[in-house]
Amino acid sequence: MKALNCPLCELDLEKEKIFYADQSFIVLRTKTLKGHRERIMIVYRKHEHTIPYKAVERALDILSKIGRKVFSYTPKFVIMDSTFATINDHWHLVASDLDPKSEDFNQILATRWIKVVDNTIPEEGEV
Ligand SMILES: [Zn+2]
Numbered sequence: 715m716k717a718l719n720c721p722l723c724e725l726d727l728e729k730e731k732i733f734y735a736d737q738s739f740i741v742l743r744t745k746t747l748k749g750h751r752e753r754i755m756i757v758y759r760k761h762e763h764t765i766p767y768k769a770v771e772r773a774l775d776i777l778s779k780i781g782r783k784v785f786s787y788t789p790k791f792v793i794m795d796s797t798f799a800t801i802n803d804h805w806h807l808v809a810s811d812l813d814p815k816s817e818d819f820n821q822i823l824a825t826r827w828i829k830v831v832d833n834t835i836p837e838e839g840e841v
Contacts, residue, residue, distance in 0.1 A: 717761040721745075722804040725757070733780045739773055741780045744808060749816035752784050758805040765805050773807060778831050781809045788812070789834050795826040 716723040727735075731743035733754060744753045756777045758765050765773075777793055785791040788811045796802060798821055809831075810822060831837070 717804070720761055720801070720804050722757050722801055722806060723761050733784060734776060736776075738769065739776060741777060748810075748818045750811050750813055751787060753808065753810050754781065754784055755806050755808045756780075761804050763803050763805060774829055777807060777809050778829065778837065781831055782833055782837075785809070785811055785831075785833060789832065791831050791833065792822070792827045793829040793831070794822065795828055797825055 725740070725742070727740070727742075732740060733743070734741035738759055739756050740759060741754060741756045744755050747753050754777070756773050758769070758773070774793060781791050781793070791809055791811050793807055793809045796807065799806070799808070807828065810816075810818075812822065813819065816822070
């Protein structure tokens with residue numbers, strides 16, 4: 715189901731920078747980079763506020779794996795909790811580098827990090 719006036723339901727995939735897509739999820743560059751070289755998010759295809767735990771786990775695996783390529787220019791990136799998210803009724807997670815010069819660096823520090831990915835260490839068991 716799509717919701718009216720939801721920017722994540724209304725994404726025009728032709729115009730977005732898509733890094734990954736399957737039946738459940740899309741990984742794409744965020745609309746605003748906020749001063750980061752890269753800033754990406756994983757979006758659930760359906761307009762749901764919460765998704766099953768197993769799906770969250772899978773989303774984290776996908777975002778970690780794609781992030782390792784997208785953020786290959788930096789040793790670490792973080793997957794953040796959606797506390798400060800502008801859109802909070804459509805499930806998504808943002809991953810960002812840790813550039814102190816970025817516009818939202820203080821907000822990144824104030825946000826709970828769901829996962830820190832160390833790009834210098836290969837991780838096993840990711841998709
Ligand atoms: Zn939506």
